[in-house]
Amino acid sequence: MPIRQLPAHLVNQIAAGEVVERPASVVKELLENSLDAGASRIEIELEEAGVKLCRIRDDGGGIPRDELPLALARHATSKISSLEELEQVATLGFRGEALPSIASVSRLWITSRQRSADAAFMLDGADGGRGGVSPVAHPPGTTVEVRDLFFNTPARRRFLRSERTEFGRVREVIERIALSRSGVALRVTHNQRQILDLPAAVAPAELLDRVSRICGHEFTDNAIYIQRESGGMLLRGWLVRPVHARSQPDLQYMFLNGRAIRDKLLAGAVRAGYRDVLYRDRWPAFVLYLDMDPAWVDVNAHPAKQEVRFREPGPVRDFVRRTVEAAIAEPGAADAGSHRSGESPG
Ligand code: ADP
Numbered sequence: 001m002p003i004r005q006l007p008a009h010l011v012n013q014i015a016a017g018e019v020v021e022r023p024a025s026v027v028k029e030l031l032e033n034s035l036d037a038g039a040s041r042i043e044i045e046l047e048e049a050g051v052k053l054c055r056i057r058d059d060g061g062g063i064p065r066d067e068l069p070l071a072l073a074r075h076a077t078s079k080i081s082s083l084e085e086l087e088q089v090a091t092l093g094f095r096g097e098a099l100p101s102i103a104s105v106s107r108l109w110i111t112s113r114q115r116s117a118d119a120a121f122m123l124d125g126a127d128g129g130r131g132g133v134s135p136v137a138h139p140p141g142t143t144v145e146v147r148d149l150f151f152n153t154p155a156r157r158r159f160l161r162s163e164r165t166e167f168g169r170v171r172e173v174i175e176r177i178a179l180s181r182s183g184v185a186l187r188v189t190h191n192q193r194q195i196l197d198l199p200a201a202v203a204p205a206e207l208l209d210r211v212s213r214i215c216g217h218e219f220t221d222n223a224i225y226i227q228r229e230s231g232g233m234l235l236r237g238w239l240v241r242p243v244h245a246r247s248q249p250d251l252q253y254m255f256l257n258g259r260a261i262r263d264k265l266l267a268g269a270v271r272a273g274y275r276d277v278l279y280r281d282r283w284p285a286f287v288l289y290l291d292m293d294p295a296w297v298d299v300n301a302h303p304a305k306q307e308v309r310f311r312e313p314g315p316v317r318d319f320v321r322r323t324v325e326a327a328i329a330e331p332g333a334a335d336a337g338s339h340r341s342g343e344s345p346g
């Protein structure tokens with residue numbers, strides 16, 4: 001076969017192979033876009049774990065009418081415009097490939113109204129968005145509707161597990177996002193049943209309530225609240241008391257600059273902080289938020305951006321380990337509600 005340039009649609013489907021593995025990836029990408037748009041309230045409607053329908057509506061900044069088709073263009077983003085900006089990116093997205101990838105393996109519509117605009121427009125994502133833009137009624141903000149995921153990629157469809165399993169993954173994604181941005185109200189329905197309704201949490205008691213609704217009371221009742229700043233890093237959140245450590249590493253949430261990440265270095269640093277007080281087969285449970293200058297982290301290490309690279313991992317690891325160690329060693333370490341009188345962890 002001669003070498004030839006692949007058509008755009010096929011390029012997007014190939015990219016979707018990395019970015020859109022299952023309905024949970026769609027939910028993650030759309031939620032991240034809503035957060036990047038500054039939403040304070042997000043509604044998520046799912047059918048059949050998101051395979052049949054995933055509709056996400058936010059009250060964020062919206063997309064101007066003439067930019068709607070660009071939202072579906074590959075490598076088109078409003079979030080960065082230079083290498084310098086990439087190196088200190090603070091938004092969750094920046095690659096400009098989620099929407100075109102999702103649109104290439106589903107039926108997709110974007111409806112949006114800018115806060116300052118008096119009209120909303122809808123773009124039909126069929127055919128790379130060449131379906132055109134039409135005026136519709138919609139409050140300020142954006143709704144992205146994704147239907148029939150993988151209808152045109154049967155191989156991918158066959159890899160999907162049962163609705164129950166896929167929905168479990170979706171739920172995990174939503175819960176991580178809900179923990180990462182407590183100030184954003186979230187409502188979720190699945191097959192017309194409401195399954196989550198989280199009001200915006202700002203006051204310490206509200207934050208604790210959100211954590212316990214996601215992680216369970218058993219966790220929050222037995223957790224210590226910590227907050228420590230050093231060397232330009234801030235670590236705050238909840239750590240389980242050592243005697244309530246778990247038999248599996250199944251309750252470990254780590255957020256770096258507001259992004260849910262899975263990072264062996266950080267999870268290892270937390271565990272190291274518990275080392276002296278934990279039985280061999282026990283695992284710490286935690287919900288921790290680490291914040292630092294975005295320029296110290298490379299988030300462009302993986303298409304789904306759940307992995308990060310620290311420019312200097314050593315000091316980060318030490319800071320996390322020492323902070324955890326000191327917090328759980330404190331005699332009668334404060335209970336989870338103890339920060340109520342202190343500084344807001346918001
Ligand atoms: P990225 O998030 O990496 O920029 P996406 O393909 O996810 O790429 O989105 C493309 C662009 O569409 C974004 O840069 C943003 O300008 C716009 N966009 C997508 N979703 C929303 C939303 N919910 N609200 C406002 N703008 C959005």
Ligand code: MG
Pocket residue numbers: 029032033092093094096098099
């Ligand atoms: Mg995005």
